[in-house]
Amino acid sequence: MATVWTVPDDITRVLLAAPGIRDFLTNAEGSGVVSDPKVRLAEFAAVVGALGNNAGRTFSTVRDAAGVLFEGPAVGGVVVSDALRLAVMRVLTAEARERKPAPNPLSPRVVENLGLYVYALRDPRNQSIFYVGVGRGNKIYSHDWDALGEAGTLDSESVGDPDRDEARRAWIQRIRDIYAAGHSVDHIVLRHRIENAHDATAEAREAVHVVTDALRLLERGTGNPILTNLAGEPVDLERRAMSVEELAVQYSASPAPQLPVPGALVRVPAAAHRSLSAEDLYEAARGPWPAGAAARNVPDLPVIVFADNIVRAVYRVRSWNQVGANADQLFRFTGEADPELEAAFVGTRVTPDRAGLKVWPTHGWVQRLTTARPHGR
Known part of the structure; x- marks a missing residue:
């Protein structure tokens, strides 16, 4: 267990609200503090720039933080007083963290x-x-x-x-x-x-x-x-x-079972983020998509959601709503998860060739209403 210091993402707001910073900017007292307020303001501006460039970064020692935030090119050569250094370090978030384990070998x-x-x-x-x-x-x-x-x-x-x-x-x-x-x-x-x-x-x-x-x-x-x-x-x-x-998830995954026909696949890159909630995944999967009339007329159309070639969810479409102007022909579906299909597909790998394609289309929508291969494939 070790103590680390983290630069907050909203560091400028945090600094301006800190009593120690206000004292530094308004008072000429403290170790190495110069009396000229313009010089103190220049120090503060230089440090704010260095902190902004390192927002979210953590440091394992005060010395490491000082070397990055208060010295040399980071502050444009400005000499940062001890008083300002101390005031800044007091507003950085300090917490105890355990060391992460080293990675395991690939299979x-x-x-x-x-x-x-x-x-x-x-x-x-x-x-x-x-x-x-x-x-x-x-x-x-x-x-x-x-x-x-x-x-x-x-x-x-x-x-x-x-x-x-x-x-x-x-x-x-x-x-x-x-x-x-x-x-x-x-x-x-x-x-x-x-x-x-x-x-x-x-x-x-x-x-x-x-x-x-x-x-x-x-x-x-x-x-x-x-x-x-x-x-x-x-x-x-x-x-x-x-x-x-x-990549290890992709290459360790088993191939997806036979894709349902009629059915559709949608590529949702955000679905690869593990932090995405089930509700957010559903909202992202709904579209809008360039779904054709034939697909929209299929009752309970199964829609397989994937990201980075890994299936993340499967829904059954209950209805469609057009989005935007008529010329766009984009549609968003309303539906619900299909537990049976999810048990079979989620976590498996699906590649373009399984849908008769060389690459996935950039718009992310692939409908399969027959077992025939797309023209020219």
Whole structure:
């Protein structure tokens, strides 16, 4: 059990409401406090900027927090007085946390499906990527095991040159800090099943996809992405970066049973989030969808909801309501969960080929009213 300090997400509001901060800004007393209020305000503004850039981040020691929040480039070279440092540390949330366990090895089946892969390690405290590598087997976990002195590099294979001593020391320290703060490393697979390619254009395009997915991990929100490539949805949805844990779920899952006909499948990316409630999942699954008249006329149409190729829920449609203008032809359904179908399908893996497709459509709606394959497939 260790004490950690967390920067609140609404740090500016918290600071302005803190008596210690108000005293610092209005009084010229305290260790190293200058009498000029403009200088004190400059100190405060510099620290607010550093705190805002680290909102949500946790620190395992006061020294670590000071190095990131009050010194050097973080505050633009401004000298932060002891009085302001103390006032800020008093408003950071302090709590005791237990260290998270190191990750368990991947199953042989998952290792086989991953093949050669490119991966990134991300610090959950501020969503920063601190390492990118390539490997096979459990290489993605080997850094954690090495830093924590557990399990060595079990069933892992490095590709390319080994890390420099300086780089190794850097990621070891970062990983130890993450675990000491009560968190664990985010393990993201950027690309897997990588094979030799001889097409220069294809290699260049793949490089763009990998870089885009890596930058996607740094985006704090999805409403207005900084990287304009992320506007809308990517075409290669099945190949985008995702956590190795989610990939393990996919490759460990059994294939879905025979899909019901007539029926429909809907892709709801938000359904992959474990924090999503049953009510929120149902609201997201309802649409609106470009459901055709034939599908809407099927009594009790079964709708299979999936995300990242894993079935998350199954509903029976009782009615449809049109949404928006007539030209849009979008519809939202009202229905209820089907316990029998959910028992058979939830947690199983469904891929586009099961519906006679090469890739899932970007709009997310797939209706199967006959067993015939789509035209041209």
